[in-house]
Amino acid sequence: MRIELEKRPNVSALFSILSPFIAFALTIVFGGIMFALLGKNPAAALYSFFVEPLSEVWSLHELAIKAAPLILIGVGLSVCFRSNNWNIGAEGQFIMGAIAGSILPVVFYDWQSPLVLPLMLVLGMIGGAIFAAIPAFLKAHMNTNEILTSLMLVYVAQLFLDWLVRGPWRNPQGMNFPETRTFGADAILPEMLVSGRTHWGFAFAIIAALLVWFMMRYTLRGFEITVLGQSERAGRFAGFSSRRMIWFSMLFSGALAGLAGISEVSGAIQQLRPVISPGYGFTAIIVAFLGRLNPLGIIAAGLVLALTYLGGEAAQLSIGVSDKVTRVFQGLLLFFVLSCDTLIHYRIRVVRERFAALKTDEAH
Amino acid sequence: MPVKGQIASGPLLAVSNLTKLFGSFAACDAINLHIEPGEIHALLGENGAGKSTLVKMLFGVLAPTAGEILWMGDNVRITSPGDARKLGIGMVFQHFSLFEALTVAENIALSMDRSISLARVAEEAARLSRVYGLPLDPNAHVADLSVGERQRIEIVRALLQNPQLIILDEPTSVLTPQEADRLFETLLKLKAEGRSVLYISHRLEEVQRLCDRATVLRHGKVTGACDPRAETPASLARMMVGNDVAVVTPEGTSTTGDVQLEACHLSVAARTPFAVSLKDVSLKVRAGEVLAIAGVAGNGQSELFDALSGEYPVADDNAVQIRQKPVGTKNINARRLMGAGFVPEERHGHAAVSSLSLSDNLVLARNQSDRRAFLGGGFLKIIRQGAVKAAARRISAAMDVRKSGEDPPAGSLSGGNLQKFIVGRELDRQPAVLVVNQPTWGVDAGAASRIRQALVDLAKAGSAVLVISQDLDEIFEVATEIAVISEGRLSDPYPARELSREKIGLLMGGMHGKTEGAGAAHAH
Numbered sequence: 030m031r032i033e034l035e036k037r038p039n040v041s042a043l044f045s046i047l048s049p050f051i052a053f054a055l056t057i058v059f060g061g062i063m064f065a066l067l068g069k070n071p072a073a074a075l076y077s078f079f080v081e082p083l084s085e086v087w088s089l090h091e092l093a094i095k096a097a098p099l100i101l102i103g104v105g106l107s108v109c110f111r112s113n114n115w116n117i118g119a120e121g122q123f124i125m126g127a128i129a130g131s132i133l134p135v136v137f138y139d140w141q142s143p144l145v146l147p148l149m150l151v152l153g154m155i156g157g158a159i160f161a162a163i164p165a166f167l168k169a170h171m172n173t174n175e176i177l178t179s180l181m182l183v184y185v186a187q188l189f190l191d192w193l194v195r196g197p198w199r200n201p202q203g204m205n206f207p208e209t210r211t212f213g214a215d216a217i218l219p220e221m222l223v224s225g226r227t228h229w230g231f232a233f234a235i236i237a238a239l240l241v242w243f244m245m246r247y248t249l250r251g252f253e254i255t256v257l258g259q260s261e262r263a264g265r266f267a268g269f270s271s272r273r274m275i276w277f278s279m280l281f282s283g284a285l286a287g288l289a290g291i292s293e294v295s296g297a298i299q300q301l302r303p304v305i306s307p308g309y310g311f312t313a314i315i316v317a318f319l320g321r322l323n324p325l326g327i328i329a330a331g332l333v334l335a336l337t338y339l340g341g342e343a344a345q346l347s348i349g350v351s352d353k354v355t356r357v358f359q360g361l362l363l364f365f366v367l368s369c370d371t372l373i374h375y376r377i378r379v380v381r382e383r384f385a386a387l388k389t390d391e392a393h
Numbered sequence: 394m395p396v397k398g399q400i401a402s403g404p405l406l407a408v409s410n411l412t413k414l415f416g417s418f419a420a421c422d423a424i425n426l427h428i429e430p431g432e433i434h435a436l437l438g439e440n441g442a443g444k445s446t447l448v449k450m451l452f453g454v455l456a457p458t459a460g461e462i463l464w465m466g467d468n469v470r471i472t473s474p475g476d477a478r479k480l481g482i483g484m485v486f487q488h489f490s491l492f493e494a495l496t497v498a499e500n501i502a503l504s505m506d507r508s509i510s511l512a513r514v515a516e517e518a519a520r521l522s523r524v525y526g527l528p529l530d531p532n533a534h535v536a537d538l539s540v541g542e543r544q545r546i547e548i549v550r551a552l553l554q555n556p557q558l559i560i561l562d563e564p565t566s567v568l569t570p571q572e573a574d575r576l577f578e579t580l581l582k583l584k585a586e587g588r589s590v591l592y593i594s595h596r597l598e599e600v601q602r603l604c605d606r607a608t609v610l611r612h613g614k615v616t617g618a619c620d621p622r623a624e625t626p627a628s629l630a631r632m633m634v635g636n637d638v639a640v641v642t643p644e645g646t647s648t649t650g651d652v653q654l655e656a657c658h659l660s661v662a663a664r665t666p667f668a669v670s671l672k673d674v675s676l677k678v679r680a681g682e683v684l685a686i687a688g689v690a691g692n693g694q695s696e697l698f699d700a701l702s703g704e705y706p707v708a709d710d711n712a713v714q715i716r717q718k719p720v721g722t723k724n725i726n727a728r729r730l731m732g733a734g735f736v737p738e739e740r741h742g743h744a745a746v747s748s749l750s751l752s753d754n755l756v757l758a759r760n761q762s763d764r765r766a767f768l769g770g771g772f773l774k775i776i777r778q779g780a781v782k783a784a785a786r787r788i789s790a791a792m793d794v795r796k797s798g799e800d801p802p803a804g805s806l807s808g809g810n811l812q813k814f815i816v817g818r819e820l821d822r823q824p825a826v827l828v829v830n831q832p833t834w835g836v837d838a839g840a841a842s843r844i845r846q847a848l849v850d851l852a853k854a855g856s857a858v859l860v861i862s863q864d865l866d867e868i869f870e871v872a873t874e875i876a877v878i879s880e881g882r883l884s885d886p887y888p889a890r891e892l893s894r895e896k897i898g899l900l901m902g903g904m905h906g907k908t909e910g911a912g913a914a915h916a917h
Contacts, residue, residue, distance in 0.1 A: 035416060039805060040748070249760055249774035256757060259749070260742040265704050266735070267757045268726035 034375040044372040049319050049326070051372075052365035053333070059361055069348050077347045078340035078354070088339060090225030094297055095338045097227075098123065098289035098306070100234035100331035102313035104241050105285030107322040109278040111245070113258040116279055118164060118179030119286040120310025121186035122157040126287020127294040128190060129156020131301050134216035135198050135209045145215040149291055157287015158280045160186065165279035169272045175279070183310070191303045198301065209301040218296035228296030230289070235328065237285060242324040254278070286310060307338060307355075315363040334359065403466055405430045405589050406451070406482075406558055411460035413446050420446040422613040423460065428558065433580060433590040435600040435621060438610035439633055439837045441808065444593050445487075447610070448560050451591075452484045453477045483551030487562040489543050491535045498531040501550045514553075521552050525579045540689060541572040548579065559583065560591045565599060566863070569689055570898035577603055595633070596866075597626045609633055634838040641845040641870040643683060643889060646852045648873055650680030653857035654701070654733070654826045655714040659721075661700050661707055669693040671700065674883045676876060678826070678857040683848060684886060685872035686861045687897050693881035694861045695738060698830040701859070702735040703728045715826055726761040734758075734824030736816055738831040738861075740808065744815045747804030751796070751814060752778070752785040754803050758818050784821065792817035793843065809840030816844050820851060827851060830861045845871050865894055877901055 060078070061071035082088045102119045109116040116122075130153030133145050163182060167173035195207045203210075218228045245251035253274065257264035261271045294305055316334050320326030341355030404427040413421040421443045428434045438444045449455040451462065453471035462469055464480050471477050477484070491500050498515035505514060515531035522529040527545040535543060544564060551559055561580075565573040580590055580603065594600055600607055601621045609617040609632040617632035655678070661671040671693050678684045688694060699705040701713060703725040710719040715731045725735065735758075737743045745754045756767060756776060767781050768774045782800060789796065792813040796806055803811055812833065819827055832848060833841035848871050852858045861878075862868050868875060874886040877900035884900045 037416075039802075247773075247775045248770075249756075249768060249776055252753065252756060252760070252776060255749070256746055259746045262739075262743045263746045263757060266702075266725065266737060266743055268724060268729075268761055 031380050033378045033380050034371065035378050036375055037373075041373050041376075044369075045321065048369040048372055049321065049330070049366060052319070052362060052369040055365045055369075056358060056361045059365075060358055063354075063357065064348075064350075067350060069350065074344065074348050074350075078344050078358075079336060081347070082336060082339035082343055087225055090222075090227045091339055092332065092335050093227040093231045095335035096331040097230040097234045097296075098293050098309040099313050099316045099334050100328055101230070101237055101289040101292070102282075102286045102310055103316035103320060103327040103331055104234070104238045104324050105282030106313055106317040107320070107324060107327060108241060108245075108254060109282045110317060111258045111322050112254045112274050112278045113261075114168070114275055114278045115176045116161065116164070116179050116282050117176050117314065118161070118182050118310070119282065119313055120306060120308065121179070121183035122160045122283040122286035123290035123293075123306055123310045124183075124186040124190050125160035125290070126153040126157035126284075127290035127301065127305055128186075128193065129153055129159075129287065130291030131198075131209065131212075131294060134212040134295075135301065138210055138213060141213060141215050143215065145213075146218065146295070149216060149295060150288060153287045153291025154284040155287070157290060158284040161279045161283025161286070162276075165276050168279075169275045175275075179279075187304075190301065190305070194301050194303055200300075207303050211300045212295060216295060217299055218292055226297075228292065230292030230296045233288060233292060234331070237288075238324040238328050245324065286313075312338075312359055315359055315366070319362065319366050334362075337362075404428060404463075405465060407463040407466075408447075408451070409461045409463070411447070411450060411462065412458050413443075413450060413455060414458045419613050421450070421457075424610070424613075424615055426608050426615065426618075428589050428591060429606075430557070430589055431584055431587045432605040433584050433592055433603055435604035435607035436591060436593045436610065437595065437597075437600060437607050437621075437629065437633055439595055441835075441837070442610040442633070443613040444610055445562060446613075448484070448562060448591065448593060451477070452482060452560065478554050478556070481555070481557035482560065483554055483556035483558070484560045485544065485547040485551055485562065485564060487564075487566065489547055491543055491546060493536040494534070496532050496534055497529060497538075497546050500535060500546060501531075501553065504550055505553065517553060518549050521549050525549075525552065525582055526575065527579055540567045540691065541569070541575075544568070544576070552583075556588065558589045558591060560593070562593045563595070564592075565594070565596065567690055569901040570865075570894055571902055573599070597621075597629045600629070601626070611635060630838065639842045639846065641842055641849060643849055643852075643871055643873050646682050646849060646873040648679050648682045648888075650682065650855065650857070651717075652677045652714075653680050653716055654678040654828070654859060655717075656697075656701065657712055657714065659697075659700055659707065659709075659712040661696060661705075663696070664705070669696055669881045671696050672881045674878075674881075676859075676883060676886065678859050680825070680855050680857050681852055682873040683852045683858045683860055683871050684874050684876065685868040685889070686859070686876050686878050686883065687865060687868050687901065688861075688863065688878035689901055690863050692878050692901075694830060694863075694878060696881070697878065697883075698735075698737060698828065698861060701828050702733075702737070729759075729762040732825035734819030734822055734827045736819055736827070736829040736832065738834060740811050740815060741804065745803040745811060748802055750800045750802055751789070751794075751806075752781045752800050754814070755781055755785045755788070755818055758815075759822065762822060788814060788817040788821050791821065792847070807837070809836040812836050813840050813844060816847060820847055823854075824851075824856060826857045826859075828859045828861075831864075832860060832862065833864065833867060841867070865897060868897075 061075055064071040064074040106116060106119060130149040132152060133149050164175045164179040167178050168175040194209055198209045200208050200210045218230060221227050221229050221232055253269045256267055257269055257271050257274045264271055294301060298305060312334050316327055316330045320330035337355050337358045341352040344350050344354050345352050407427040409425050411421060411424045412419060424447055436444050446455060450457045453473045453476045462471060469480065498511055498518060501518050502511050502514045518531050527549060529545050529549060564576060583590060592604055604621050607619055607621040608615055611633060621629060656674050656676045659671055659674040663670040669692060674697060700707050703723055706724060707721045710721040712721040714720060715728055715733050720728050741747045767777055769777050794810050794814045796810060832844050845867060848858050848860060860871055872889040875889050875892050876886040877884040877897055879901055
């Protein structure tokens with residue numbers, strides 16, 4: 030007996046919808062097995078990981094705060110990935126956006142104006158876009174692999190931030206802690222709702238998702254992204270330039286990652302620290318794929334992945350396991366999403382004919 | 394098995410009810426076929442009829458789903474090309490599997506037993522190439538050889554195994570008429586030695602000239618077994634296609650109109666190591682004419698198409714002119730806006746995106762030329778699905794595109810139907826200039842005839858049509874004038890009715906003829 034993958038004549042519509050759900054279910058099953066191996070009751074552990082964080086209003090706000098950068102970055106990455114540009118460095122663009130946006134509240138901290146916040150957001154986008162322009166330039170003009178360059182630049186951004194907050198940008202009144210000044214009132218992204226901490230970053234994320242959904246579905250630009258992602262040659266035939274698309278998609282996703290960075294810093298942390306992201310830029314890659322690179326799916330996927338962050342925190346407290354569990358769940362999820370996607374193009378067949386063939390051989 | 398010799402009086406190879414399923418699709422459906430010793434047996438059929446699948450099963454590349462293969466009367470299971478070679482089956486594939494950086498002898502040695510020394514392989518190859526009239530220098534590097542010479546390597550490689558049956562898959566599709574003639578002599582020599590040849594082709598003329606018997610496939614089934622010499626081309630075509638195919642002629646086209654498309658001393662350096670550079674190409678296509686460019690594949694046809702279409706603009710603005718305006722540096726959409734239309738050779742991933750719907754594939758080619766009709770919403774450039782779908786329906790109706798559903802993905806259409814849509818997509822605009830590369834490559838005869846007629850009709854209506862094709866039958870059906878491309882150089886155009894196949898063959902050979910002469914001198 031052997032298992033064969035057989036190519037479907039047409040892409041399965043059923044499995045392209047089901048695949049993320051199957052992946053999520055498998056993640057839960059294997060997560061349960063992992064908890065059991067750790068000596069915890071799987072049902073109780075899974076409950077405190079996935080359900081408890083949803084049971085209170087304040088924790089729902091935390092969910093939205095965590096989901097906002099994931100969705101914002103994921104939406105930008107979906108444009109990149111659909112156009113066959115593999116920006117893996119959103120984490121670095123997130124950090125550079127946060128740094129660029131923080132110039133005003135950290136360096137020009139005594140300037141008070143309602144213009145500060147909008148300018149910070151714009152600077153954040155520019156910072157992220159400029160940092161994404163490096164791999165874009167290298168790919169468009171030197172044919173360099175953007176996966177490697179964008180990934181390596183993440184570490185550059187992380188170390189640059191670390192140097193800034195320990196060096197030139199350290200808070201002079203901060204007892205030598207590696208932190209910048211806390212932002213002034215004008216530099217803080219306000220809360221969206223009266224019920225809790227959710228800031229406007231979540232609204233940015235939803236708006237960005239809706240706009241990109243509209244672009245991909247209805248406009249020639251969206252069509253260009255799809256075509257160039259499927260076949261560069263067909264795109265050239267259509268008069269589209271893959272080089273310009275490298276620039277567009279990288280700058281666009283960089284700008285959204287930068288916006289996510291400055292929103293996170295301005296809305297949730299309100300100062301710069303050596304570490305401002307629990308890996309949002311990388312987790313957003315999972316979000317983009319779990320959401321099928323569809324902006325509306327990415328909203329849902331962003332909420333699911335945000336839950337794994339909250340679950341990790343909860344798991345530390347209530348069941349006493351390391352918050353590395355979060356990483357394990359995210360890894361499992363990405364693994365299963367990618368493998369379940371096989372079902373969209375292939376069907377699985379269990380073949381027993383080999384046995385029969387052997388029998389006829391013996392007959393000779 | 395001592396009985397082998399006695400069974401030589403029966404068929405060498407017999408196939409009964411051989412079936413290959415891909416999913417639910419039967420590529421070969423209960424095929425019956427037998428090949429006698431010492432005969433040249435033709436396997437005829439259109440693209441997609443199941444010929445290649447059948448021979449892949451015979452050569453152990455694919456495993457049959459059902460049915461039997463009898464070799465000299467014994468039921469055999471051929472699970473690998475190695476098995477097939479051991480039995481005595483040799484194969485020359487349509488697409489060669491040679492390492493360009495290695496010499497002829499090294500390439501041959503790769504498929505042989507490791508214990509045989511390179512010198513012996515070279516010696517043996519040289520001997521065989523002499524005996525069978527296949528001039529070949531064992532020490533030449535494959536990269537330096539013409540396509541015809543590369544094919545000889547494959548044939549010599551197959552002959553070294555001393556096979557009883559040699560399978561050739563569309564061997565003449567890459568050869569000039571003269572090279573093909575030489576191949577036929579070799580095949581007749583093999584036959585005289587009592588070896589059998591299974592000759593796969595869709596070219597009726599060759600089959601009638603060469604083959605003793607023919608088996609015709611259509612849609613995976615045997616539709617006829619006959620003596621091709623007793624049949625007419627029309628009756629053979631009927632077995633292949635299933636019905637009579639309309640005859641196309643270039644009648645009514647003329648070269649009296651104004652020049653609409655011109656290339657003027659167009660030279661383009663090769664973009665990649667595998668590309669051909671264009672050398673001083675000049676051509677003129679007038680309103681009302683079809684200029685056909687003949688040539689063996691890989692002599693600069695795609696490079697010429699790229700330069701004329703503007704997918705890769707050239708440095709000299711005057712090198713390409715559309716309607717007497719220089720466009721050399723302009724991109725493809727600028728050229729479309731001046732009234733030109735383009736149909737590239739490769740359907741999937743160039744002329745069309747397989748996963749996108751037909752209407753999306755319409756937007757692909759006409760997003761700028763028809764922006765007033767297809768795009769709305771100002772700078773947002775929203776695609777007007779209604780208008781696009783209506784146009785896609787109109788094209789499908791005009792070209793008789795058979796499809797499942799209203800707006801299916803391009804990849805779900807058969808080659809012929811997709812090509813009809815791709816050509817129709819341009820015809821629908823009534824372009825003043827149309828450039829088509831391999832208009833009916835891999836297309837069934839019915840669709841091919843329809844496409845060719847549409848090209849002739851477009852010229853008759855006053856457009857300038859440039860057809861780049863490897864298919865001489867096609868060229869004679871559509872061309873007012875014919876030029877030949879060889880190694881990136883284009884010959885002068887000749888009126889089609891003054892040209893014979895032999896003359897075209899000589900022009901195609903161009904430089905090839907000379908290098909082959911030199912190669913032959915080496916070998917002897």
